[in-house]
Amino acid sequence: xxxxxxxxxxxxxxxxxxxxxxxxxxxxxxxxxxxxxxxxxxxxxxxxxxxxxxxxxxxxxxxxxxxxxxxxxxxxxxxxxxxxxxxxxxxxxxxxxxxxxxxxxxxxxxxxxxxxxxxxxxxxxxxxxxxxxxxxxxxxxxxxxxxxxxxxxxxxxxxxxxxxxxxxxxxxxxxxxxxxxxxxxxxxxxxxxxxxxxxxxxxxxxxxxxxxxxxxxxxxxxxxxxxxxxxxxxxxxxxxxxxxxxxxxxxxxxxxxxxxxxxxxxxxxxxxxxxxxxxxxxxxxxxxxxxxxxxxxxxxxxxxxxxxxxxxxxxxxxxxxxxxxxxxxxxxxxxxxxxxxxxxxxxxxxxxxxxxxxxxxxxxxxxxxxxxxxxxxxxxxx
Amino acid sequence: xxxxxxxxxxxxxxxxxxxxxxxxxxxxxxxxxxxxxxxxxxxxxxxxxxxxxxxxxxxxxxxxxxxxxxxxxxxxxxxxxxxxxxxxxxxxxxxxxxxxxxxxxxxxxxxxxxxxxxxxxxxxxxxxxxxxxxxxxxxxxxxxxxxxxxxxxxxxxxxxxxxxxxxxxxxxxxxxxxxxxxxxxxxxxxxxxxxxxxxx
Numbered sequence: 001x002x003x004x005x006x007x008x009x010x011x012x013x014x015x016x017x018x019x020x021x022x023x024x025x026x027x028x029x030x031x032x033x034x035x036x037x038x039x040x041x042x043x044x045x046x047x048x049x050x051x052x053x054x055x056x057x058x059x060x061x062x063x064x065x066x067x068x069x070x071x072x073x074x075x076x077x078x079x080x081x082x083x084x085x086x087x088x089x090x091x092x093x094x095x096x097x098x099x100x101x102x103x104x105x106x107x108x109x110x111x112x113x114x115x116x117x118x119x120x121x122x123x124x125x126x127x128x129x130x131x132x133x134x135x136x137x138x139x140x141x142x143x144x145x146x147x148x149x150x151x152x153x154x155x156x157x158x159x160x161x162x163x164x165x166x167x168x169x170x171x172x173x174x175x176x177x178x179x180x181x182x183x184x185x186x187x188x189x190x191x192x193x194x195x196x197x198x199x200x201x202x203x204x205x206x207x208x209x210x211x212x213x214x215x216x217x218x219x220x221x222x223x224x225x226x227x228x229x230x231x232x233x234x235x236x237x238x239x240x241x242x243x244x245x246x247x248x249x250x251x252x253x254x255x256x257x258x259x260x261x262x263x264x265x266x267x268x269x270x271x272x273x274x275x276x277x278x279x280x281x282x283x284x285x286x287x288x289x290x291x292x293x294x295x296x297x298x299x300x301x302x303x304x305x306x307x308x309x310x311x312x313x314x315x316x317x318x319x320x321x322x323x324x325x326x327x328x329x330x331x332x333x334x335x336x337x338x339x340x341x342x343x344x345x346x347x348x349x350x351x352x353x354x355x356x357x358x359x360x361x362x363x364x365x366x367x368x369x370x371x372x373x374x375x376x377x378x379x380x381x382x
Numbered sequence: 383x384x385x386x387x388x389x390x391x392x393x394x395x396x397x398x399x400x401x402x403x404x405x406x407x408x409x410x411x412x413x414x415x416x417x418x419x420x421x422x423x424x425x426x427x428x429x430x431x432x433x434x435x436x437x438x439x440x441x442x443x444x445x446x447x448x449x450x451x452x453x454x455x456x457x458x459x460x461x462x463x464x465x466x467x468x469x470x471x472x473x474x475x476x477x478x479x480x481x482x483x484x485x486x487x488x489x490x491x492x493x494x495x496x497x498x499x500x501x502x503x504x505x506x507x508x509x510x511x512x513x514x515x516x517x518x519x520x521x522x523x524x525x526x527x528x529x530x531x532x533x534x535x536x537x538x539x540x541x542x543x544x545x546x547x548x549x550x551x552x553x554x555x556x557x558x559x560x561x562x563x564x565x566x567x568x569x570x571x572x573x574x575x576x577x578x579x580x581x582x
Contacts (some may be wrong), residue, residue, distance in 0.1 A: 315436065338454065341421070343441050344423075344441055344443070345435065345443065346442075346443045347429075347436075364433075367433050368436055372436045372437070
């Protein structure tokens, strides 16, 4: 944590674990008898509970979106650039709720949690979770926190899908949905990348069909590969080029197969670090949730039809160099919203960092996000 | 509010669904939403304008008419499609008009009159491309690549079978002057046309 603390930081935050006893039935028709959700909140809920904002995390995200857990923390939460006093999601005005989704590996009930029926970790027996299930559990969380209607549900990438799902499943429980760098459904190419990631994990000998906890080991190699291929899709050719180019770690070619290019060692490092801190079964689940997400599916593949029930207003943002979820995918979503007569604003932000751009503040991104959130705050009387 | 917007505003029925092509900072749509319970969208490419729209609660879509057209809007979606001071700046004004009449029941178009006497006089006296307070550009850097006269526009409408419902001629300050009503193509600076498809 920097000393002194920047004035636009939420400072030190403490996550809390909320236990839910009422069984939740999931899209796969299985039931979790009870579960925990780990939550962080920033700012204060106003009297009429009209200033609450839900942050939905992406594939490898979690509840720790802003601030620091301790003075020793080197890095703040994953979306600290956008959440804090005076930032687009202004914690002086909003009550911000950020959770670790079901199936996660940062404290909420997931494959690493103990299955009460066996006394062993769930592992592969943990039910496959969908975006709709997450939204369902988030609605129960809102009930618990006394929030009838969110001022906004906000998310990037897989988080944006949750914001979109909210508008369909609980149209009266949010006033705005902010859908950033997202898509109304994955393309075959997107699914293909996810499949490579899953194959990398399952083909690791240490995976033990998902029961690696019982063998006291981790499928590090597989998860590392999965992350490496994922990571490539988060960056753009240009941003990788700028960051690494063809730079070598040493001066000359060694005519071997070690990591010689900087980009190789970067990917290895990122993959290795990730494989130590993330759960492989959770990664499998999250990629599957991505693959299954398709709100148009139940409406004759007509997205506009699906959106006809939505009542909130939307802000949709895309990034020019995002080739994972391209601007065209956001436009597909926006066009369906137009056709369904939703209130929607859309902008394509020029940014060189590919899909990751949604985590990196740039003047235009910040300005438009801030303008929208400011208006939401004014509406909420915050 | 600009005088031309005040004139246009009177032509929008309460509760209308409106599309504003080149909506700028959203002043008109904001007004129509508040005072006429109108709904709809603005299209814009200027980044600052888009941010202003978003901040004031005007639905704005970043979309370039020249490269993207209006293909993402279904037929007969809007009661009124507006285009103020942008017709002369698009690559194919005739096709934009076609699209306006496809997606909307009525169209409202404003543009500067290139046959205005001062511009004629400028060209005659100096032999150079006219510059004025409404057209403050050089020929090589002007965004106005398809300037036309009122007569040109009306001829195009006639050819396409669009009916002109109303034509109001105003000066550079968007004031309605009796003189410009007398001989619009010579004395009018800016026209505000309300058009519809023939038979509708």
